[in-house]
Amino acid sequence: MATDESASHDALTNTTRPLTDSILTIRVIKSFEFRTTKNLLIPHADLTTLTVGGLKDLVKQEIQTKPGYKPFRTTVLDTMKLYTKAHGSKTQNLIINLDHDDWILDDESAILSTLGIENEAELSFFNRELYDKFKLDPTQNW
Numbered sequence: 675m676a677t678d679e680s681a682s683h684d685a686l687t688n689t690t691r692p693l694t695d696s697i698l699t700i701r702v703i704k705s706f707e708f709r710t711t712k713n714l715l716i717p718h719a720d721l722t723t724l725t726v727g728g729l730k731d732l733v734k735q736e737i738q739t740k741p742g743y744k745p746f747r748t749t750v751l752d753t754m755k756l757y758t759k760a761h762g763s764k765t766q767n768l769i770i771n772l773d774h775d776d777w778i779l780d781d782e783s784a785i786l787s788t789l790g791i792e793n794e795a796e797l798s799f800f801n802r803e804l805y806d807k808f809k810l811d812p813t814q815n816w
Contacts, residue, residue, distance in 0.1 A: 693721040696793040700733050701757055701770075703800035704749045706808035707815050709769045712743060721791055726754055727782035733799055753802040754779040759795050770798050772809055 691697065696719045704710040714736055719729070734751065737743040756777040757770065771777070779789060779797075791797070 691793045693787050693792065695719075696721050696795075698729075698791075699794070699796040700729075701796060701798045702733065702737065702743065702746055702751065703769060703798055704746050706769050706800070706804055707813065709814055710745075711769060712746065714740075714743070719786070721787040721793075722785065724786050725782065726779045726784050726786065726789075729786065729797075730754060730782075730799070750801050751799050753800055753805065755798045755800070756789075756791070757796040757798045759790075759792060769814070770800065770805070770808075772812060 698716040698719050700714040700716060702712050702714055704712075714733060716729075716732065716736075724732075730751070737746050737751075755770070756774075756779070
């Protein structure tokens with residue numbers, strides 16, 4: 675009796691939830707040099723209606739209200755960049771991907787799903803000025 679081998683494989687996690695109920699991981703970055711970062715999970719994001727600006731506002735609100743993010747409250751966070759998609763390759767740099775500046779989400783009104791953001795994507799949220807300085811000299815002190 676032959677079995678369908680492809681039927682025994684599980685579905686990829688980025689396709690198991692609808693775009694209207696996705697999980698996002700936001701890498702909130704305080705310092706590139708000292709690799710100061712903390713992940714924030716957004717468990718029920720509707721990627722078909724949530725804009726880049728709306729996601730930034732949501733993350734800023736979470737930082738202001740969750741006790742574990744107190745050290746991040748004074749950081750000016752103004753830029754969002756795709757770090758990786760589920761099952762995609764990751765960068766060698768543990769704090770942020772320095773390549774793919776085209777992955778920076780500049781359009782505040784853009785809807786996330788139209789930018790290719792999907793379930794279990796990881797995005798970095800950081801200060802653009804500090805990012806640009808770190809890019810010129812990616813030295814880490816830790």
